[in-house]
Amino acid sequence: MFKDKYVMGTCYYPEHWDRELWDSDIDRMLDCGISVIRIAEFAWNFFEPEEGVYTFDFFDDFLRLCEKKGMKVIMCTPTATPPAWLTGKYPEVLTSDIDGNKYKHGGRRHYNYNSETYRRFCSVITEKLALHYGDHKAVIGWQIDNEFNCELDEFYSEADTRAFRIFLKEKYKTIDELNRAWGTSFWNQTYNDFEEISVPARIPTAHNPHQMLDYHRFISGSVLSFCKLQSDILREHIRPGAFITTNGMFGYIDNHRMTGESLDVYTYDSYPSFAFGLKKESWVPKGLKDRHWSRNLTEVRSICPHFGIMEQQSGANGSVGGMEGPAPRPGQLTLWAMQSVAHGADYISFFRWRTACFGAEMYWHGILDHDNRDNRKISEVKSFHEKLQKINEICGSDFEAELAYLTDYDNEWDTADDIWHKDLNDVSSESIFLFTQKNHIPYDYVFFNDKTGAEDLLRYKYVIYPHPVLMDEKRTEVLYEYVRRGGILIVGAMSGAKDLRGHCVMKPGPGLLSKLTGSDVKESTFVHENDEGMTASDGKRVFDMPLYNEILTVKEGEENALKAAFYDSGYYKGEAALIENSVEKGKVYHLGGVFSEENLKTLSELIGMKSLTEDIAEVPEDIEAVLRSKGEKKYLFLLNYMFEPEFAVLKCEAEDLFTGERVSGRVEMKPFEVRVFKL
Numbered sequence: 001m002f003k004d005k006y007v008m009g010t011c012y013y014p015e016h017w018d019r020e021l022w023d024s025d026i027d028r029m030l031d032c033g034i035s036v037i038r039i040a041e042f043a044w045n046f047f048e049p050e051e052g053v054y055t056f057d058f059f060d061d062f063l064r065l066c067e068k069k070g071m072k073v074i075m076c077t078p079t080a081t082p083p084a085w086l087t088g089k090y091p092e093v094l095t096s097d098i099d100g101n102k103y104k105h106g107g108r109r110h111y112n113y114n115s116e117t118y119r120r121f122c123s124v125i126t127e128k129l130a131l132h133y134g135d136h137k138a139v140i141g142w143q144i145d146n147e148f149n150c151e152l153d154e155f156y157s158e159a160d161t162r163a164f165r166i167f168l169k170e171k172y173k174t175i176d177e178l179n180r181a182w183g184t185s186f187w188n189q190t191y192n193d194f195e196e197i198s199v200p201a202r203i204p205t206a207h208n209p210h211q212m213l214d215y216h217r218f219i220s221g222s223v224l225s226f227c228k229l230q231s232d233i234l235r236e237h238i239r240p241g242a243f244i245t246t247n248g249m250f251g252y253i254d255n256h257r258m259t260g261e262s263l264d265v266y267t268y269d270s271y272p273s274f275a276f277g278l279k280k281e282s283w284v285p286k287g288l289k290d291r292h293w294s295r296n297l298t299e300v301r302s303i304c305p306h307f308g309i310m311e312q313q314s315g316a317n318g319s320v321g322g323m324e325g326p327a328p329r330p331g332q333l334t335l336w337a338m339q340s341v342a343h344g345a346d347y348i349s350f351f352r353w354r355t356a357c358f359g360a361e362m363y364w365h366g367i368l369d370h371d372n373r374d375n376r377k378i379s380e381v382k383s384f385h386e387k388l389q390k391i392n393e394i395c396g397s398d399f400e401a402e403l404a405y406l407t408d409y410d411n412e413w414d415t416a417d418d419i420w421h422k423d424l425n426d427v428s429s430e431s432i433f434l435f436t437q438k439n440h441i442p443y444d445y446v447f448f449n450d451k452t453g454a455e456d457l458l459r460y461k462y463v464i465y466p467h468p469v470l471m472d473e474k475r476t477e478v479l480y481e482y483v484r485r486g487g488i489l490i491v492g493a494m495s496g497a498k499d500l501r502g503h504c505v506m507k508p509g510p511g512l513l514s515k516l517t518g519s520d521v522k523e524s525t526f527v528h529e530n531d532e533g534m535t536a537s538d539g540k541r542v543f544d545m546p547l548y549n550e551i552l553t554v555k556e557g558e559e560n561a562l563k564a565a566f567y568d569s570g571y572y573k574g575e576a577a578l579i580e581n582s583v584e585k586g587k588v589y590h591l592g593g594v595f596s597e598e599n600l601k602t603l604s605e606l607i608g609m610k611s612l613t614e615d616i617a618e619v620p621e622d623i624e625a626v627l628r629s630k631g632e633k634k635y636l637f638l639l640n641y642m643f644e645p646e647f648a649v650l651k652c653e654a655e656d657l658f659t660g661e662r663v664s665g666r667v668e669m670k671p672f673e674v675r676v677f678k679l
């Protein structure tokens with residue numbers, strides 16, 4: 001986002017406080033190193049208190065003060081909370097629940113992306129703001145809306161049905177083609193006209209899975225077009241150099257495409273204490289809970305390698321209506337903010353400056369509490385800023401990984417309506433995360449799309465594509481090219497079982513992928529309860545084979561494929577569980593199951609995949625190790641998420657960037673401590 005230096009910010013709501021506080025608030029922020037604030041994302045009424053009446057006085061006053069004091073500002077379009085005058089007079093802008101009942105005014109995100117009326121009002125307010133503040137010296141960037149698809153990610157209003165029909169007409173051209181794609185001869189669902197189709201509604205049994213897949217693609221399209229509507233207007237009027245972003249990462253949005261089409265930079269909102277659950281009984285710390293945010297940040301990095309954190313947790317989660325969360329313990333605020341930095345954030349903006357004294361989130365704590373006194377959190381923010389200054393040379397560096405975790409939106413969204421696919425995917429994605437974290441084998445997510453080529457994959461020695469159930473020729477060709485040129489590809493069960501419409505293919509598994517895998521799936525089954533503890537072996541190693549098993553063989557005529565492991569028990573004892581195939585310079589491994597921490601360990605031994613930091617340091621499982629590089633220089637982040645001290649051993653001499661000391665050998669990591677070494 002800022003690329004050459006780390007910048008610290010906060011979220012501020014001038015409309016929540018007496019004006020008398022503005023001055024001292026900005027001074028106190030600057031004093032602790034906060035140089036950017038985000039404002040106005042829920043403040044539509046302050047700009048348009050009545051339809052067509054625009055007033056900028058309030059924010060003009062505030063921005064004048066910011067300019068005078070040298071505080072920079074990210075301005076927001078306020079479209080996440082439509083005013084009451086708008087929803088009252090034009091109720092069609094409200095979104096609806098699955099039964100078509102309109103939500104009432106109140107809360108937030110109660111609007112509808114596809115309402116023509118809402119889009120018109122949003123265009124006008126965006127344009128007014130862009131014209132008024134587009135050149136303002138204090139305004140360095142713009143946030144569109146706030147957290148698309150947070151709270152709701154399925155929409156059922158009449159405007160959605162109208163837009164869904166247009167989406168389908170554009171996609172299928174004729175109703176016959178749609179009937180084929182949706183397999184409507186099943187359960188007598190044939191349509192004679194696009195006008196007969198609506199967004200999914202409450203029905204007595206399962207929805208048509210092909211319709212659901214298209215519906216979820218449609219939702220993403222709706223968000224993208226709503227975002228682009230605003231970004232095009234901003235782009236036309238704001239100063240060149242001012243950036244456009246949006247924040248959050250929620251369901252059914254192709255964030256990669258949205259960023260490419262509409263944004264300069266992507267920002268994420270990071271609240272790791274959600275990992276401890278919101279119920280008191282689950283507040284017990286266990287390893288890797290908040291470390292799961294590293295998985296989210298890995299996904300963010302795939303969208304935008306140098307991203308921003310628009311909201312970084314600084315206090316307890318708390319919403320009056322149903323969220324109770326623990327406050328970050330001393331050191332945890334810094335740990336979580338450094339977790340973001342280690343994964344590629346160069347802008348860290350804490351949510352929020354001060355806890356609100358009114359409203360639904362008055363227990364959602366910010367840096368300052370209601371009493372407005374300096375506290376341990378503000379001291380930590382200050383010292384975090386001092387730390388950032390000491391590691392500024394790392395800004396703009398690259399995250400190091402030899403492993404890519406390949407996925408794609410078609411497959412991700414298919415899991416919403418296909419429980420088989422979901423079960424397999426959930427187990428594998430969690431296991432891959434846990435195994436790679438504990439063994440310090442960091443990965444990058446790569447989201448397969450039309451632009452992905454073999455070169456994108458060849459940056460990685462290993463690619464794991466756990467369950468590419470939906471597959472097409474084009475993707476198969478890219479994978480083939482990756483392997484042919486030396487890549488090592490690993491796939492699991494149900495691979496290639498469907499086409500992109502979500503129909504099961506009438507081909508032996510793994511469908512199109514058998515060209516690469518050299519395998520043939522004779523039969524498959526969820527593991528029977530009597531077969532729990534199912535394993536396979538290759539004579540030397542044991543592969544754990546839980547949940548789902550495919551009985552594999554070598555595809556007829558394949559000369560370079562071999563059976564690499566065999567089931568140890570059950571009615572398919574002795575049959576193959578793993579096929580290894582050589583394709584020119586590369587290799588493909590087809591494991592007939594889901595990935596578990598145990599079988600990933602065995603597979604890693606087989607393919608020689610090792611810890612990235614093995615030659616640099618001995619790092620215990622409880623510490624996350626992140627390696628970043630800039631030219632010849634390498635930097636090692638060690639992050640201790642545990643409530644107890646931990647120890648690592650540096651195998652070479654390195655400079656501790658926080659203390660300036662040269663260290664080697666055993667290094668202590670205090671609870672929640674982060675250490676950064678220049679190697």
Ligand code: GAL
Nearest residue numbers: 146147150269311351361364
């Ligand atoms: C985010 C949101 C903020 C605030 C915060 C704490 O989801 O963008 O407006 O609600 O969480 O709940």
